[in-house]
Amino acid sequence: MPELPEVEATCQAIRPHIMKRKLTQVIVRQPKLRWAIPKALSEIKNTKIIDIQRRAKYILLTTSKGTIIIHLGMSGRLRVLKNNIPHQKHDHVDFIFNDGALMRYTDPRRFGSILFTTADPLRYPLLAKLGPEPFSESFNAKYLFEHTQRKNIAIKQLIMDQQVVAGVGNIYANEALFLAKLSPLRSSRLLMFDECQRLVEAIQEILKEAIRQGGTTLRDFLSPDGKPGYFVQKLFVYGRENKNCLGCHALLSIIQLGQRSTVFCKSCQK
DNA sequence: ATAATAACCTGAGGGC
């Protein structure tokens, strides 16, 4: 899926097309996503989109009647198209606007979700316990250091925990650890304060650069305007197992860590 | 309470 930068890119791309527009109809062809799409969403009509925000990997569409919460899962995608474009196999939901535009949710694996709440979306159970945004002031070395002390797990798994910091997924966890010269296997409790400082900075830098580039292109991520993201050209380790480390030329290792592929340089990352 | 693992799905790609 889309990790934070891809979700951010999605928000930026759909914003000019749907901001302040009137949503006239929501067509749900396949309600079975990660959770069933609530019926209230299909009943929405003539609702203005007031704001488009991102929280962690969630997209929040604020409307005059409540908030639509969208998560793209592993393979989800949102695009804005002209109306009347025929739907294909995995085009599960269409959001139709009064100006003829159509925002289409496509998701082959259906790990994503589309939810709706009339209450504060940040209090919604799935969002309530999320950790700080990586660019917020509360995500800093002291904060991360405290979390490394609380649990004893591999540092990679710690930074992928959405309750520790929101938005870091498998690609950017690998990349950030390379940038910080830290082994993904390091026990969190053994991190020094200055290593936490480095890691915080690495996470921020890698995400910032990825956002600047418009996200990463892998199998099926295209930003909603149809352009691919370009970050893949800048990946140091992800997907480069058994290739040469771009720092020292040693062969990059690949291991499984918490069921996720983990690529790193045994020589550069300690 | 914490940590590992199973589960939810479909499609792509490799080996034979």
Add this chain to the structure above:
DNA sequence: TGCCCTCAGGTTATTA
């Protein structure tokens, strides 16, 4: 071509 296997941007539920 086709079958079988493994793997893929995530996160929750279940088990130990």
